[in-house]
Amino acid sequence: MNHPSRLIHCWPLFQAIALACTSTLSGAAPRPDDKPYRVIFNCDGQSVFANANGDVAAYVDNVFGPLVDTHVDALFWNDGAGGNTANYDSRVLERTGQRSGNVDVTLDRWLREGNDPPEIIVREGHRRGIDVFYSLRVNDIHDSFLPNEFASFKAQHPEWLLGIAKIKAPGDGHVLTPEVPSEVYSAEFLSSLNFAIPEVRDLKLRTIRDVAERYDFDGVELDLMRFPRLFRAFLEYRNSAVLTDFVRTVRQTLRERGTQRGRPFKLAVRVDENLVACRLDGFDVRTWVDEGLIDLLIVGDYAFPEGRDVRDFDRLTEDSPVQLYVCVAHPNKMIGGKTFLQGDSSSVLRGLAANYWHNGADGVYLFNWFPHTKPYQKALLHQVGDPLQLARVDKIFPADCSEYGPGLKRKGPSSPRYHNWLFATLPVALHAVQQRKSFTLIPVDVADRGDGDGARPAVRLWLELKNLVPGDQVVFQINGSPLTPSGPAGSDGLLTLPLMSQQLKVGRNQVGVRLVERGRNAAGPILLTAVEIHLDYP
Known part of the structure; x- marks a missing residue:
């Protein structure tokens, strides 16, 4: 299928009027299934929850207040626990902090009062005309240094992990320490799960099925960039058939659920910034597109794709109904030493978004943005979804800079994003x-x-x-x-x-x-x- 949005990136007046109408709280008309989202906003549920100080209304405002009447058409909600434990009423995953005896008492109270976070998010998103996806971090490794997120199943099944490690007591402040020093399996991702093990894939599938059956999400995102280490080093490509089988099974599960409820249950996947890195990580994107296994393809992370990479993905999807989105995240390096944790980086984010629109994206995907605490990001939500609004404002067009290389702590690609930045020229x-x-x-x-x-x-x-x-x-x-x-x-x-x-x-x-x-x-x-x-x- 051709993608008109890639040919003319503009929003006619009647579309703008329709979008303004759907942003009201009185309820929204159903969104056409084939209409691309201008902006997908990935929401880190932990930050908006923590900043609400236990108040449900403040939680809703933290999530949706910055999004109203902006270019955001879809919210991809992550519960903030990384997919190994749950910050919601899961029937599959244990609550965050259960193993370490430190369960969040505020969330306990919310659940007793009937305020399950995904129910709140879906309800409030749909009231505002925003589609809502459940974003599953497929292999998150924050639990390698956050004891509360380290699940009991990892402690009980260390053979499921990629790293060879010793589990320390929760009181020590760290979950894992390496037992065998390794340049490949550094301490950052000792807790990565090995998806060659059937029980690992089954656990993730049961988690997805539970979410799809109990909550009225519009779709599920498989966030493979959190983190893209799913198999033993140098064996990722050989295991691509295993991962594709997992994607097929997720697709079948969501189709069955969509049939039951009389409305499609979409599947989005986020992958590396170029097709070479995808192949090395075992992500057979071409098969996923050719077989119709996915509806949305999201490209990139902190390593951002070059224009020619975006065009490669554009050609891959152009004769299919798959929509292409490119991740706008704060670069790993900015002039003057600023990072995504410091300062106003509006100009560089506008530059990245403008580049992605120019090279054929159907829309942009925002990752690790926190507009409820950063006013400059809230303002950007009115700009990044429209190439015409980006045309005559300040922009910075950066060269990508990797997290390893000369002058940096990491001398080689030993991070959780092992195959990212393969073609970065800096430093x-x-x-x-x-x-x-x-x-x-x-x-x-x-x-x-x-x-x-x-x-x-x-x-x-x-x-x-x-x-x-x-x-x-x-x-x-x-x-x-x-x-x-x-x-x-x-x-x-x-x-x-x-x-x-x-x-x-x-x-x-x-x-x-x-x-x-x-x-x-x-x-x-x-x-x-x-x-x-x-x-x-x-």
Whole structure:
């Protein structure tokens, strides 16, 4: 099936009026099954619950207050427990804290009073015309350092885990310590479940069936990016048939439930940022699309896809009814050292969303956003779902920076997201080269170069270089054209290079960096740690 939204990203007046009508609390008209969501908002249920201080009305306001009259058409609700224990009235999973004797007393009271969180979320979402999915973190590993989330079944069946570990007493403050040191199975994901074991898959299936039978969700999300370590290292691809069988079984379960209730029960899956990483993790996305096993395909995590990756997924789904969404999450690295935990990152989030719309996404998916406590994120919910609104506002287009590499704590891909950032070009050490043409090339996707009608933005290239010393000579280029910095790098290693719009391409740009000569007092290599193209409108 062709996807009209990928051809013309606009919202006609009659659609806007209809959407405004469905946002009222008096009830909403059913949403057409084939109409893409502009924005899918993934809600971390633990944060909104904790910040409500035990008040149900405050909980509802924390979740839905920031979403009303925005571009959010679907809420993917996670209960905040990671899928191994439950922060709701599950018939399959034990309550969070049960093993450690620390069950949440507020949730106890809510359940006694008939306030089961998923019932609240579904009811209130539908009143506001928002579709609601249950988001299952398929293999979450926060329980490797959060004792309350470590379930009894893991303590009883250590053979189900990927890591070789010793379980410590809850009072020690940590759940697991490695028994056998390993570069592959670090302490971060000792608690990952091995999905080659039938009992593991059966437990997850029973959890999904319980949710589908008892709550009126519009669908289920299999969040494979929490976390994408489902099989023994280097055997993931060989086990792809096992995972596909699991997806088939989930699909069959939801179809049966949809038939019983007379309304489809959709299935969404979130996967790696490119098809190579998907294949290495055992995610046979092509088969899932070809067999019609999924309705929504969500791509990306903190490692964000390049434009060509989005287009690969677009081609994969273009002749199917599967809708394509791309994850907008705070980058692992931003100029000046800001991370998703610090500061206002509106410009970079707008830049990512603009790129994904430009490269063929049917909509965007927001992960680890907390607009109930971050006002700048609430404002963004009125922008990121409409490419036209993103066209003439400040944007930052970043190059991706991995969580491992030169200058970072992790020297290799030993994190829970083992196959993410395979093609990230940052951070990178600059070494002397023999040929003048041998530039280190950093790709930067740009959806808007600022040369349309109206006011023109200031366009600048920002770079961050570490370990600079007097005497260093480094040259720069953009798409083969030489560039001159506006001044020397500051003590923070930041360089700004002015650009003209004509020097940029709408699409993939190549920023070139080459070390000409190293200063005499250098103690280590120059590290290029961040590259960004900024559009700042007057």
